[in-house]
Amino acid sequence: MRPEDSFTNYANRSSTKWLRYDADVLPMHVAEMDFEVAKPIRDKISEMALNSDLGYLGIFPGIGPAFASFAKRRWGWEVDPTGIKLATDVGVAAVEILKTVTSPGDRVLINSPVYAAFFAWIKEAGCVPHDAPLELDGETWKLDLAAIRAAFEQGVKVFLLCSPQNPIGRIHTAQELTEIAMLAKEFDVLVISDEIHAPLSWGPFTPYLSLGSQATETGVTITSSSKAWNTAGLKAGFLVTQSDAVRSKLAGLPEAMQWRSSILGAHAMVSAYTESVDWLDETVATLQENLEHLRHEVSTMLPKAKMFELEATYLAWIDLEAYGIPDLANTILKEAKVSVNAGPDHSPGDDFQGFIRFNFATSKPRITEAVRRISELCEGPQ
Ligand SMILES: Cc1ncc(COP(=O)(O)O)c(C=O)c1O
Numbered sequence: 001m002r003p004e005d006s007f008t009n010y011a012n013r014s015s016t017k018w019l020r021y022d023a024d025v026l027p028m029h030v031a032e033m034d035f036e037v038a039k040p041i042r043d044k045i046s047e048m049a050l051n052s053d054l055g056y057l058g059i060f061p062g063i064g065p066a067f068a069s070f071a072k073r074r075w076g077w078e079v080d081p082t083g084i085k086l087a088t089d090v091g092v093a094a095v096e097i098l099k100t101v102t103s104p105g106d107r108v109l110i111n112s113p114v115y116a117a118f119f120a121w122i123k124e125a126g127c128v129p130h131d132a133p134l135e136l137d138g139e140t141w142k143l144d145l146a147a148i149r150a151a152f153e154q155g156v157k158v159f160l161l162c163s164p165q166n167p168i169g170r171i172h173t174a175q176e177l178t179e180i181a182m183l184a185k186e187f188d189v190l191v192i193s194d195e196i197h198a199p200l201s202w203g204p205f206t207p208y209l210s211l212g213s214q215a216t217e218t219g220v221t222i223t224s225s226s227k228a229w230n231t232a233g234l235k236a237g238f239l240v241t242q243s244d245a246v247r248s249k250l251a252g253l254p255e256a257m258q259w260r261s262s263i264l265g266a267h268a269m270v271s272a273y274t275e276s277v278d279w280l281d282e283t284v285a286t287l288q289e290n291l292e293h294l295r296h297e298v299s300t301m302l303p304k305a306k307m308f309e310l311e312a313t314y315l316a317w318i319d320l321e322a323y324g325i326p327d328l329a330n331t332i333l334k335e336a337k338v339s340v341n342a343g344p345d346h347s348p349g350d351d352f353q354g355f356i357r358f359n360f361a362t363s364k365p366r367i368t369e370a371v372r373r374i375s376e377l378c379e380g381p382q
Contacts (some may be wrong), residue, residue, distance in 0.1 A: 203311030236265025321354025
């Protein structure tokens, strides 16, 4: 069944996406997809629940080979499965890595606009964000390598890279990532590459650690199947290291992190990477169709809005600056009854006032209705 056709009314969903706002609000904010979860994952979780197999997770060798075979088939990336270590989720992995390798007050490089939780993770680890914003280049936004070099020269020791970039859906190119690896090696910077959205790419994605020794000696990847297979509530993720140099930098990571994952989440990840790849391919195709639908609706109903090129995932970055609406996301929530993420939440300052992040992993009628409501606010009743 195509995910698009299997849209389920939110009456039977209890995640924050559905319960945070009143029922008359269309939820286009948090990064969850409205699609039915892949059947092999649902079967596995149901079977475990029926068998009361809900205890603590212990040694779990399954995840290494499952991810390695997926990474090889999908991206031609040869992963040594022994370099895979479970974590509660990607956020916990990021915070624990930061706590292990930084001292209070250290600066962590990010590239705005970027996933809002990065700022919370950096703060939780006692660090401060150092921004090298993406540059707008025609229809896309890309990494500013000169600003990244300048940040390294100024003593930044960790780079929290969002790859692909949430929001925007930019896939950083192999050339850009190779240059980052060279710079990281030169300035002894640890690159934490958050690749949670990577399976949802339709452009050619390059895993950071696939780029040879300069990358493996400077990088750790944090990921999970939770975003691409829509199982965030199951709580499991992992980190990937592929060199002794990085493993020794991370030797102080708490052993307990591995044990603080959910047994359901760990099994769901194996099922995702091995038995649920057809579902993933269908989902990526649906997201591309939804994006075209969103573009059409935005260009028809919000002619002064600007959208950008997307190569991955389902989080569109929409520029509504031309409409000059103050407190944009809040006004859209209160008056148009659509919840979107506010532009400024994606920067360490107050940038991107006229932007919203819009989740299009839903049905086409919902996309149309959300754009219609926002249009009524911006353009007036049609
Ligand atoms: C880039 C990125 N990293 C991490 C997460 C959250 O991952 P987790 O739930 O595993 O902490 C998200 C969720 O949207 C995300 O977009």
